[in-house]
Amino acid sequence: MKDNGLLALAVERCERAQLDMVVEECAELIQAIQKHRRQEDNAGTPMADIIEKGVDVELCLEQLKTIAAEPVLWNHFRTLKLNRLVRKLGVKREA
Ligand SMILES: [Mg+2]
Secondary structure, three states, X not given: OOXXXXXXXXXXXXXXXXXXXXXXXXXXXXXXXXXXXXXXXXXXXXXXXXXXXXXXHHHHHHHHXXXXXXXXXXXXXXXXXXXXXXXXXXXXOOO
C-alpha cells in the first residue's frame, strides 16, 4: 500500500481518533520546542527530538488533509498563506 492510501485508510477507520492525534502531536511538538528554548545552553531537548515531533505533526497534517477531503480548499488556503508570506517578506514568489 502506498503512503497516501495508508493515511486515507487510517482516517477512514477512525476519523475522530485521528483528529485527537493531530491535537496530541501538535502539543508534543510545542512542548519539545518550549523545552529546547528554555535551556540557554541547549542542554535540554535536542533538535533531533524537535524534528521527530515535527515529522509526527507532518504525518498528522497529511491525515487531516485527507479528513477534510477538500484538496481544492486546502490548496486555496495554502496559496493565500504563501502569498501573505511573500508580501510580508517583500520578495517575489517563484514557481
Ligand atoms: Mg507522539
